[in-house]
Amino acid sequence: MEHAAAAVRTPEDREAMSERLGHLDAERATVEGLLADPELVAAAAEPAADLPELEAGHERAERDHAARTSARDRAKGRLDQLTALAGELDAALRAYRPAEERHRLARRLAELATGTSGDNRWHMRLSAYVLGERLRQVVDAANERLDRMSSGRYLLRHDLNRSAGDRGRSGGGLGLRVLDAWTGVERDPATLSGGESFITSLALALGLADVVTAEAGGAEIGSLFVDEGFGTLDDETLDDVLDILDGLREGGRAVGVVSHVAELRVRIPAQLRVVKGRSGSTLSHR
Known part of the structure; x- marks a missing residue:
């Protein structure tokens, strides 16, 4: 009798337990729906996965990722260097072109004066x-x-x-x-x-x-x-x-x-x- 009396639940407890059972039923229905997915069913029918092989593949993927990340960083460093060199080259070309024009004019005059220019009809110094x-x-x-x-x-x-x-x-x-x-x-x-x-x-x-x-x-x-x-x-x-x-x-x-x-x-x-x-x-x- 004592045990029976202890098992008696108040209406509030019974209502809470009923509500919890409702939630659990809903969760069960959701899980059953997920497990009934054809892809999951097909996956469950497959042989058990080879975990050591998967771990080895994971390690290889990690190493490949690290190598590619390192290559990316080196490429970025080279890109930064090339960008800086391109700026220097552009500045050098801007300074060179006027000098080249002066040199071209001086060389043409020198060739005319020495008689080696094609514009010097008589090839005369x-x-x-x-x-x-x-x-x-x-x-x-x-x-x-x-x-x-x-x-x-x-x-x-x-x-x-x-x-x-x-x-x-x-x-x-x-x-x-x-x-x-x-x-x-x-x-x-x-x-x-x-x-x-x-x-x-x-x-x-x-x-x-x-x-x-x-x-x-x-x-x-x-x-x-x-x-x-x-x-x-x-x-x-x-x-x-x-x-x-x-x-x-x-x-x-x-x-x-x-x-x-x-x-x-x-x-x-x-x-x-x-x-x-x-x-x-x-x-x-x-």
């Missing part, structure tokens, strides 16, 4: 251009005498093309051509005979003296020395050359001639003779 203008003046002055010394046959022409024998990339501006009035053909000075070369060289030397005199404000070159070459001249040409030299001497210049040609002894009054002997050479004045 600046120095050759300046000297070429002076050579043109010399040629004009030389032709006045060469025309007479060659009996009207030869005249010189300043040629802008490369000089004979010039094999460099740059050249030109200092070339000469010979106009032959007898054949009507332009010739290379190298085709002239010994005598023709001599009178041409003499005419150029005298023309140079005239140009220098004009540039020096009339201050003349007072002395002129001609060494050899007379033996290559025929009689008529020799007379023409000596007439020109006499004209220079009469104009106030001292003209010295070094030669072994015997005919010159008659035409040249003042002479210094060098005579060879056993004891050496002797000098005499006439």
Whole structure:
């Protein structure tokens, strides 16, 4: 009786217990619904999982995750470095481009001045251009005498093309051509005979003296020395050359001639003779 009396519940207790039973029934129905899910049913029918293998796979996945995380961090560090270097490169390029433009302009001017530029039509150095203008003046002055010394046959022409024998990339501006009035053909000075070369060289030397005199404000070159070459001249040409030299001497210049040609002894009054002997050479004045 005592136990029965102890088991008696008050209406409130019975109501609470009834409410709890209702909740438990609801939970059971929910669980049963979940367990009835086809996927869970199919999974329950599968063999039991291999836990050691799953743990090993988990460890491999953890290691792979750690390796990939480390690679990501290294890549991010490199990205930061490359971003900084790109900024530095951009700044360097901004500073370089004006210098490059100045260098390009300076190089173009240098190539033009040295005659190696494709824009330099004559492949002529600046120095050759300046000297070429002076050579043109010399040629004009030389032709006045060469025309007479060659009996009207030869005249010189300043040629802008490369000089004979010039094999460099740059050249030109200092070339000469010979106009032959007898054949009507332009010739290379190298085709002239010994005598023709001599009178041409003499005419150029005298023309140079005239140009220098004009540039020096009339201050003349007072002395002129001609060494050899007379033996290559025929009689008529020799007379023409000596007439020109006499004209220079009469104009106030001292003209010295070094030669072994015997005919010159008659035409040249003042002479210094060098005579060879056993004891050496002797000098005499006439």
